[in-house]
Amino acid sequence: MNIASFFPKNIQLALKNNPPGKWIPDLPEGCIRLHCGYPAPVLVPVEEIKAAVCSLLELEHDLPLHYTGSPKILELKEQIIKRLEERGISVSEEELLITSGACQAVDLIARILLDKEAVVAIESPTYMEALEIFQNYTKLFISIPVDKHGLQTDVLEEILAERKRNGLAQPRFLYTIPTFQNPTGTTMTAERRQHVLELADKYNFLIVEDDAYGELFFNNNLPTLKAMDTMSRVLHVGSLSKIVAPGMRIGWIAGACEIIHACAWFKKDLNHPFAQAAMAVYLANTDFDEKLITLRDTYRSKCAVLLSALEQYLPESASWYVPEGGYFAWMKIPGVDTSEMLTQALAEGVSFIPGRYFFMDQSDGTEYLRLSFSYEDEKEIADGIRRLGRVVEASL
Amino acid sequence: MNIASFFPKNIQLALKNNPPGKWIPDLPEGCIRLHCGYPAPVLVPVEEIKAAVCSLLELEHDLPLHYTGSPKILELKEQIIKRLEERGISVSEEELLITSGACQAVDLIARILLDKEAVVAIESPTYMEALEIFQNYTKLFISIPVDKHGLQTDVLEEILAERKRNGLAQPRFLYTIPTFQNPTGTTMTAERRQHVLELADKYNFLIVEDDAYGELFFNNNLPTLKAMDTMSRVLHVGSLSKIVAPGMRIGWIAGACEIIHACAWFKKDLNHPFAQAAMAVYLANTDFDEKLITLRDTYRSKCAVLLSALEQYLPESASWYVPEGGYFAWMKIPGVDTSEMLTQALAEGVSFIPGRYFFMDQSDGTEYLRLSFSYEDEKEIADGIRRLGRVVEASL
Numbered sequence: 001m002n003i004a005s006f007f008p009k010n011i012q013l014a015l016k017n018n019p020p021g022k023w024i025p026d027l028p029e030g031c032i033r034l035h036c037g038y039p040a041p042v043l044v045p046v047e048e049i050k051a052a053v054c055s056l057l058e059l060e061h062d063l064p065l066h067y068t069g070s071p072k073i074l075e076l077k078e079q080i081i082k083r084l085e086e087r088g089i090s091v092s093e094e095e096l097l098i099t100s101g102a103c104q105a106v107d108l109i110a111r112i113l114l115d116k117e118a119v120v121a122i123e124s125p126t127y128m129e130a131l132e133i134f135q136n137y138t139k140l141f142i143s144i145p146v147d148k149h150g151l152q153t154d155v156l157e158e159i160l161a162e163r164k165r166n167g168l169a170q171p172r173f174l175y176t177i178p179t180f181q182n183p184t185g186t187t188m189t190a191e192r193r194q195h196v197l198e199l200a201d202k203y204n205f206l207i208v209e210d211d212a213y214g215e216l217f218f219n220n221n222l223p224t225l226k227a228m229d230t231m232s233r234v235l236h237v238g239s240l241s242k243i244v245a246p247g248m249r250i251g252w253i254a255g256a257c258e259i260i261h262a263c264a265w266f267k268k269d270l271n272h273p274f275a276q277a278a279m280a281v282y283l284a285n286t287d288f289d290e291k292l293i294t295l296r297d298t299y300r301s302k303c304a305v306l307l308s309a310l311e312q313y314l315p316e317s318a319s320w321y322v323p324e325g326g327y328f329a330w331m332k333i334p335g336v337d338t339s340e341m342l343t344q345a346l347a348e349g350v351s352f353i354p355g356r357y358f359f360m361d362q363s364d365g366t367e368y369l370r371l372s373f374s375y376e377d378e379k380e381i382a383d384g385i386r387r388l389g390r391v392v393e394a395s396l
Numbered sequence: 397m398n399i400a401s402f403f404p405k406n407i408q409l410a411l412k413n414n415p416p417g418k419w420i421p422d423l424p425e426g427c428i429r430l431h432c433g434y435p436a437p438v439l440v441p442v443e444e445i446k447a448a449v450c451s452l453l454e455l456e457h458d459l460p461l462h463y464t465g466s467p468k469i470l471e472l473k474e475q476i477i478k479r480l481e482e483r484g485i486s487v488s489e490e491e492l493l494i495t496s497g498a499c500q501a502v503d504l505i506a507r508i509l510l511d512k513e514a515v516v517a518i519e520s521p522t523y524m525e526a527l528e529i530f531q532n533y534t535k536l537f538i539s540i541p542v543d544k545h546g547l548q549t550d551v552l553e554e555i556l557a558e559r560k561r562n563g564l565a566q567p568r569f570l571y572t573i574p575t576f577q578n579p580t581g582t583t584m585t586a587e588r589r590q591h592v593l594e595l596a597d598k599y600n601f602l603i604v605e606d607d608a609y610g611e612l613f614f615n616n617n618l619p620t621l622k623a624m625d626t627m628s629r630v631l632h633v634g635s636l637s638k639i640v641a642p643g644m645r646i647g648w649i650a651g652a653c654e655i656i657h658a659c660a661w662f663k664k665d666l667n668h669p670f671a672q673a674a675m676a677v678y679l680a681n682t683d684f685d686e687k688l689i690t691l692r693d694t695y696r697s698k699c700a701v702l703l704s705a706l707e708q709y710l711p712e713s714a715s716w717y718v719p720e721g722g723y724f725a726w727m728k729i730p731g732v733d734t735s736e737m738l739t740q741a742l743a744e745g746v747s748f749i750p751g752r753y754f755f756m757d758q759s760d761g762t763e764y765l766r767l768s769f770s771y772e773d774e775k776e777i778a779d780g781i782r783r784l785g786r787v788v789e790a791s792l
Contacts, residue, residue: 008511044458062440065641115404247461
């Protein structure tokens with residue numbers, strides 16, 4: 001019996017074009033992990049989460065372990081609404097959906113907005129998992145290049161204008177990570193933010209703003225697209241993964257209630273009531289503004305170590321963007337295929353993600369790589385870059 | 397701006413036909429809950445889960461709180477494979493996917509197997525959430541009636557044969573809850589199990605076996621369809637929700653590796669690594685066979701209280717199936733619209749789920765209702781049925 005014959009055509013295509021693979025092979029023992037977008041282990045509030053779980057179960061007994069969970073789930077929603085308010089985003093309860101991390105948020109948005117006729121505008125490069133998700137629904141993409149000031153909105157405008165002249169469909173949405181972008185670490189300027197919102201109005205598309213890193217600025221803090229959005233065109237996707245703990249899987253979508261309502265319908269009870277209630281208790285017991293100061297100080301300092309090591313160990317021909325926040329730095333090494341170089345890097349005991357995975361057309365990314373300064377400690381970061389320097393020298 | 401205009405046609409249709417609603421309104425204070433399929437509070441292992449979380453975080457620190465989580469996630473898989481083996485189901489790691497409860501399992505199966513041309517065969521009545529999920533993908537259903545011996549496979553055969561004669565598409569899969577069905581509490585006989593497997597082979601369809609209640613037998617234990625499946629046609633959906641705690645959201649799909657691979661692709665990291673690892677620790681520390689004996693004893697006893705109260709308080713015209721396991725009893729009250737009766741029942745302080753929600757054509761279910769004996773204690777169950785008896789008498 002041919003099981004695959006039961007798959008509808010679109011599923012066969014999604015599976016064919018997207019063979020489940022790994023961006024990085026198994027790591028050798030002792031490898032310095034500059035590939036992974038994990039928070040620093042010392043910043044994960046292990047004791048506090050343990051205390052939150054214990055206090056929740058002592059207080060509410062079996063309640064948080066049933067389907068609908070604890071009333072604390074509503075408190076989590078209120079806490080997130082309050083944090084969004086502090087960032088200039090005003091949403092009601094009906095305009096917010098808690099998700100299992102930003103990944104479920106992006107998946108739900110794709111499910112309700114995309115079909116095989118839909119066009120999606122993406123940044124180039126962009127977050128590889130979002131790219132994978134969108135490709136399950138459509139093959140029609142507009143890739144807009146990112147430079148050190150973020151998405152090139154003038155290029156976006158040219159393309160939209162030309163599509164209009166040619167009677168082509170406009171994107172259903174633009175997926176953007178305007179602040180400390182994954183993978184480039186770049187931030188869209190205030191002018192470009194204004195411009196992209198104007199374009200959305202003029203050409204009638206929605207904007208999915210992935211803001212997973214937005215609170216992790218080193219110095220300057222720009223308003224989110226959602227805070228500037230007067231037309232309810234922005235679906236703001238957020239997450240506690242980068243600022244509390246990814247394993248708790250708490251993310252959200254803030255946007256127009258029609259969107260939230262539709263996402264909730266497809267989400268059904270793909271919830272995690274226990275984790276949500278535990279997180280509500282954790283947040284209630286935490287001075288989050290103070291915690292954010294610690295997070296920013298730690299990542300600022302780690303980033304400085306990375307940049308200084310890059311200056312010291314990388315050859316002249318390599319170049320990179322200087323991140324102003326977030327987890328990542330983006331490097332170009334002209335003439336080097338970073339996928340091939342990864343083998344040597346792992347042999348030297350350092351990892352990164354080859355650039356090609358972040359591009360729709362992978363051949364655009366062969367000379368790039370993403371470095372993460374979030375996970376390893378400062379000594380390891382410096383040592384990792386020293387090892388990387390040797391590998392790059394040998395690859396030139 | 398009309399946000400809804402951004403939804404593809406199929407999504408507009410799914411939302412239109414399925415207005416998110418509640419099966420039951422808000423309960424009055426002190427209402428006896430015979431509607432909800434929750435485990436008995438005393439059987440939820442609150443202290444043990446708390447201990448598992450503490451021991452996990454003490455042992456592995458931040459590891460379980462990162463994306464990929466703890467190595468214990470693999471142990472959970474092994475533990476579930478071992479339990480399945482004890483039930484005659486032999487699967488490899490590649491044939492098992494851990495999901496966020498059975499609901500995500502059903503949703504993933506629907507995503508990879510259904511499109512708007514797909515026909516789905518369902519039991520009538522059937523689990524309302526599965527019905528809702530399938531309706532997001534297709535409107536083409538074959539409803540096969542259930543009697544006290546489960547799915548009427550002879551009716552299924554007639555329909556399949558006639559569809560073949562008429563050149564109509566056969567179902568892509570049959571969704572069945574063969575053991576202690578939701579909502580009827582009935583169990584498919586061994587003969588019918590054999591028959592349905594033969595039909596799947598003859599007419600080339602898959603079988604989705606939802607086995608959420610299978611371990612909760614009172615006396616007799618029939619083999620699962622998956623255990624009898626020699627052709628890899630059965631996708632076995634299981635869950636720890638009914639036997640440990642629904643709030644932990646641990647379910648699974650066991651089936652052909654092509655299916656598992658495709659489901660995993662669409663699942664991405666819609667996982668809950670922390671809950672999975674905590675559950676692995678809990679299971680490792682638990683004599684599960686002994687726990688199952690306690691569960692069976694408790695629910696057998698609760699069911700006996702329910703049945704005895706039904707005999708005592710319900711009028712002659714009401715009839716019901718006698719459950720041999722699981723959580724539910726299914727009742728018919730000829731001439732009474734149970735949706736209308738619910739208002740009076742809530743006023744009397746007892747809840748149930750009106751039968752219509754379990755049918756594709758809701759008008760087929762007006763005289764039925766589902767009673768759950770799982771959640772309330774024995775005294776409350778008896779008192780609830782006493783109240784229900786009064787309401788039924790008044791409705792006749």
